[in-house]
Amino acid sequence: MEEIDEELEEEMMQQLRFKATELLLREEWKESIQVYTHFISLSLNHLSKTTTDSDRFNKLQKTLCLAFSNRAEAKSRTHHFMESLEDCNQALKIDKTHFKTLVCKGKILLNLNQYVNAYDCFKSAALHDHDIQNHNETLNGYLDTCKKLEYQSRTGVFDLSDWVLNGFKDKTPELAEYIGPVEVKKSGISGRGLFSSKNVEAGTLLFVTKAVATNRGILPECDEDSKMVMWKDFVEKVVDVATKCRKTYDLICRLSTGEEEEMLQVPDISLFRPDSELSLSESVKPEVGKILNILDVNSLTEEDGISAKVLGKNSDYYGVGLWILASFINHSCEPNARRLHVGDHLMVHASRDIKAGEEIFFAYFDVLTPLKKRAEMSKTWGFSCECNRCRFERDMYDRNQGLTEIEILLECGSDIGNVVVRLEEGMKRWMLKGGKKEKGYLRASFWRIFSEAYQSERSMARWGRRIPPAEVVGESVAEAVGTDERVLKMVVEGLRRNGASGGFVEMEKEMKLARNVYGKVIKKRKAVKALLELCLCKPTC
Numbered sequence: 235m236e237e238i239d240e241e242l243e244e245e246m247m248q249q250l251r252f253k254a255t256e257l258l259l260r261e262e263w264k265e266s267i268q269v270y271t272h273f274i275s276l277s278l279n280h281l282s283k284t285t286t287d288s289d290r291f292n293k294l295q296k297t298l299c300l301a302f303s304n305r306a307e308a309k310s311r312t313h314h315f316m317e318s319l320e321d322c323n324q325a326l327k328i329d330k331t332h333f334k335t336l337v338c339k340g341k342i343l344l345n346l347n348q349y350v351n352a353y354d355c356f357k358s359a360a361l362h363d364h365d366i367q368n369h370n371e372t373l374n375g376y377l378d379t380c381k382k383l384e385y386q387s388r389t390g391v392f393d394l395s396d397w398v399l400n401g402f403k404d405k406t407p408e409l410a411e412y413i414g415p416v417e418v419k420k421s422g423i424s425g426r427g428l429f430s431s432k433n434v435e436a437g438t439l440l441f442v443t444k445a446v447a448t449n450r451g452i453l454p455e456c457d458e459d460s461k462m463v464m465w466k467d468f469v470e471k472v473v474d475v476a477t478k479c480r481k482t483y484d485l486i487c488r489l490s491t492g493e494e495e496e497m498l499q500v501p502d503i504s505l506f507r508p509d510s511e512l513s514l515s516e517s518v519k520p521e522v523g524k525i526l527n528i529l530d531v532n533s534l535t536e537e538d539g540i541s542a543k544v545l546g547k548n549s550d551y552y553g554v555g556l557w558i559l560a561s562f563i564n565h566s567c568e569p570n571a572r573r574l575h576v577g578d579h580l581m582v583h584a585s586r587d588i589k590a591g592e593e594i595f596f597a598y599f600d601v602l603t604p605l606k607k608r609a610e611m612s613k614t615w616g617f618s619c620e621c622n623r624c625r626f627e628r629d630m631y632d633r634n635q636g637l638t639e640i641e642i643l644l645e646c647g648s649d650i651g652n653v654v655v656r657l658e659e660g661m662k663r664w665m666l667k668g669g670k671k672e673k674g675y676l677r678a679s680f681w682r683i684f685s686e687a688y689q690s691e692r693s694m695a696r697w698g699r700r701i702p703p704a705e706v707v708g709e710s711v712a713e714a715v716g717t718d719e720r721v722l723k724m725v726v727e728g729l730r731r732n733g734a735s736g737g738f739v740e741m742e743k744e745m746k747l748a749r750n751v752y753g754k755v756i757k758k759r760k761a762v763k764a765l766l767e768l769c770l771c772k773p774t775c
């Protein structure tokens with residue numbers, strides 16, 4: 235009787251195994267996971283009873299190892315990386331040289347930014363490869379990738395030059411996660427902030443981090459409905475990742491919901507390092523409401539990130555994402571850092587020199603806009619900006635009528651050149667002592683009129699002699715509130731228009747400014763020049 239039962243059970247296991255393999259081959263991952271789970275549970279039960287017959291025992295162990303390995307593959311395809319890793323470990327417990335499992339585990343570890351551990355897995359796979367000819371190339375590719383990413387994440391040496399020089403036609407470069415000279419500390423602005431732990435020069439890479447999730451698309455004409463659909467999909471993606479990875483969920487939960495920021499804990503920077511402890515605990519049921527609040531406060535859009543428009547994307551492109559470490563950066567209307575989106579990675583670099591202990595800020599929204607507009611924008615983020623620039627400008631509006639008069643002139647449709655002259659002359663009167671930085675602030679706030687005036691031959695013919703050259707205005711803005719592509723374009727066009735371009739000093743000036751905008755991750759001079767030319771072709775916003 236027992237024998238018949240056993241036979242039946244074996245036959246059933248055989249059928250389950252065939253079915254699971256078939257589903258795996260058809261890439262029906264979820265279904266295949268289910269069948270493998272059933273098979274594994276029966277096999278484990280069977281194995282516990284098969285202790286005397288060593289041949290049968292070994293055969294069963296072998297099929298069990300393969301089942302764990304295949305289920306790991308299916309789980310990794312559905313992004314259940316932690317569970318997949320557990321299955322790999324189970325398979326390797328049975329056979330630590332199991333080629334397929336070693337490769338699968340290597341790929342998961344690579345995905346989880348565990349470059350050294352991934353390298354060890356691929357190396358071990360290469361040692362136990364029975365089909366050297368077929369696998370060599372793939373394995374060598376993985377080994378090279380691990381080495382390259384480990385080097386990047388250790389040294390912070392990244393170079394996107396070749397990609398740029400190829401016109402962004404190659405596939406997006408592979409990037410490691412990297413944490414440079416930064417730490418999270420209590421901020422004088424609100425809650426926590428990210429701070430520089432060293433003196434760094436403009437252009438220096440501060441960190442590179444991969445998105446928890448992103449959602450991208452082409453949205454013509456600011457289509458709000460489609461934006462909503464994209465947002466909903468994005469939220470679902472974040473919840474999905476949080477459900478599948480406890481570590482990510484724990485990190486997300488450390489982010490601000492915008493309320494009671496002073497009570498929030500300051501996390502140690504080591505928590506964000508790619509090699510920080512992985513927790514293999516089972517998946518969690520995230521609090522969706524909490525995640526929603528966190529996403530409201532911390533998601534970044536790519537539409538204003540330079541890569542959206544420069545690095546190969548068109549202007550209708552809209553992308554939204556959550557990058558955890560970047561979420562500790564507070565906003566300033568005179569930022570000292572910029573972000574560059576490359577694929578799902580966010581590269582943050584200093585756009586001005588930053589001293590050790592100084593807080594790092596980037597702009598959450600366009601800061602080349604008047605105070606009123608910036609106040610509206612920060613309100614949508616749920617705060618009122620108290621940066622030096624906002625305080626200075628608020629004080630200016632309170633103290634004298636000059637700026638209000640400038641705004642009235644603009645509203646009345648006065649000649650742009652005339653308004654620029656009024657502003658320039660007003661600034662001489664209002665800022666009796668130098669006020670170089672303050673001039674830069676106001677020029678940044680009235681950026682639009684400067685930019686329109688320089689574009690208008692009529693205005694320049696009439697008012698040009700009383701308007702400072704474009705490069706002077708651009709440089710003062712860059713110094714006061716930092717650079718962006720529009721500032722770069724204004725300076726370079728100004729230099730070229732005045733015939734001042736081409737000399738060594740001017741060339742160096744252009745290159746330095748471009749490095750501040752794009753960061754030192756574009757190493758080759760030729761690539762910086764290519765970006766510069768691309769930026770000059772774009773219409774002035």
Ligand SMILES: C[S@@+](CC[C@H](N)C(=O)[O-])C[C@H]1O[C@@H](n2cnc3c(N)ncnc32)[C@H](O)[C@@H]1O
Nearest residue numbers: 424425426490492532561562563564565617619
């Ligand atoms: C992405 S988080 C920045 C990190 C945050 N301070 C924290 O402790 O997690 C955005 C939130 O920080 C605060 N914040 C950022 N910049 C600010 C600023 N310039 N002034 C006031 N609050 C700011 C606001 O509460 C905003 O909702």
